[in-house]
Amino acid sequence: MTIMKRRKFEFEYTQKDFDFLRRLSNTHSGIIAENDKFDMFYSRLVRRIRALKLGSFKEYCDYLVENKDTEFTLFINAITTNLTSFFREKHHFEYLKDVVIPELLINNKETKTVKVWSAGCSTGEEPYSIGMILLENLPRNWKVSILGTDLDTEVLIKAKEGVYHEDLVSELSDKTLKRWFKKGAGNNADKVKIKAELRDIMHFKMLNLMEPWPIKNNFDFIFCRNVIIYFDKDTKEHLVNQYSQFLEVGSHLFIGHSESLHMIKTDFNLIGKTIYRKVS
Numbered sequence: 100m101t102i103m104k105r106r107k108f109e110f111e112y113t114q115k116d117f118d119f120l121r122r123l124s125n126t127h128s129g130i131i132a133e134n135d136k137f138d139m140f141y142s143r144l145v146r147r148i149r150a151l152k153l154g155s156f157k158e159y160c161d162y163l164v165e166n167k168d169t170e171f172t173l174f175i176n177a178i179t180t181n182l183t184s185f186f187r188e189k190h191h192f193e194y195l196k197d198v199v200i201p202e203l204l205i206n207n208k209e210t211k212t213v214k215v216w217s218a219g220c221s222t223g224e225e226p227y228s229i230g231m232i233l234l235e236n237l238p239r240n241w242k243v244s245i246l247g248t249d250l251d252t253e254v255l256i257k258a259k260e261g262v263y264h265e266d267l268v269s270e271l272s273d274k275t276l277k278r279w280f281k282k283g284a285g286n287n288a289d290k291v292k293i294k295a296e297l298r299d300i301m302h303f304k305m306l307n308l309m310e311p312w313p314i315k316n317n318f319d320f321i322f323c324r325n326v327i328i329y330f331d332k333d334t335k336e337h338l339v340n341q342y343s344q345f346l347e348v349g350s351h352l353f354i355g356h357s358e359s360l361h362m363i364k365t366d367f368n369l370i371g372k373t374i375y376r377k378v379s
């Protein structure tokens with residue numbers, strides 16, 4: 100195997116280090132890192148090397164093995180990609196309003212409850228956006244409950260807090276801002292916080308999609324967007340078939356803009372742009 104020492108890096112970092120780290124990440128999280136992620140791994144992990152006052156990536160790999168209990172979560176947190184935003188992929192939220200909610204109003208009229216799962220929820224913008232649409236369009240006496248899960252424990256802390264820099268909500272309408280966010284004061288003047296009414300319907304939990312899921316209830320729909328893009332075909336197929344077990348026939352699964360279930364054997368039919376309906 101060629102060992103490439105890339106001079107531009109402050110800390111020694113070889114192909115062997117990268118292979119070790121990406122294998123570890125793949126086994127644990129399903130995330131596949133191709134060779135083009137070499138530099139990305141460096142920039143994500145160099146912070147850990149500095150914080151631990153280590154001298155090279157080899158030392159970091161050894162440290163990881165010897166201190167798995169304390170370092171492994173921090174390693175995984177560092178390499179996940181958490182990009183998200185409020186109402187990302189707007190058409191999904193229009194579809195919720197125009198199709199899913201009218202169906203729920205009929206199908207769930209006895210229970211008056213709606214249960215949703217946002218799998219790979221990152222810092223919370225996705226589940227909060229779903230919550231806004233549901234609370235705005237369902238009768239007030241309905242009970243909405245949204246489970247937001249992620250592998251990365253740091254993003255979950257942020258999601259639970261529900262505090263965002265004002266730049267992250269600058270695209271939202273004044274009406275939405277007024278309805279769902281509280282403006283910060285003093286040192287937090289450049290931040291907004293999700294109002295309690297919306298935070299109260301959220302349940303944020305650490306859940307690794309590659310491990311058994313401690314989930315008992317069915318959901319009315321599931322969002323798993325921009326997560327499976329990092330997985331191989333077999334993992335995708337396994338995951339999507341597991342989602343199917345938590346949905347009734349007729350319920351929806353939403354995936355990300357660059358993802359597809361094409362060539363994957365599932366119970367779902369594509370019925371719109373990255374929107375699937377369970378058919379059997």
Ligand SMILES: C[S@@+](CC[C@H](N)C(=O)[O-])C[C@H]1O[C@@H](n2cnc3c(N)ncnc32)[C@H](O)[C@@H]1O
Nearest residue numbers: 128179182183219221249250251307308324325
């Ligand atoms: C790019 S973000 C997508 C956030 C949001 N769903 C969206 O589309 O805006 C992908 C998220 O999936 C999470 N993730 C990756 N692998 C995971 C796994 N094996 N189990 C649970 N979450 C995972 C990452 O931590 C990250 O927060």
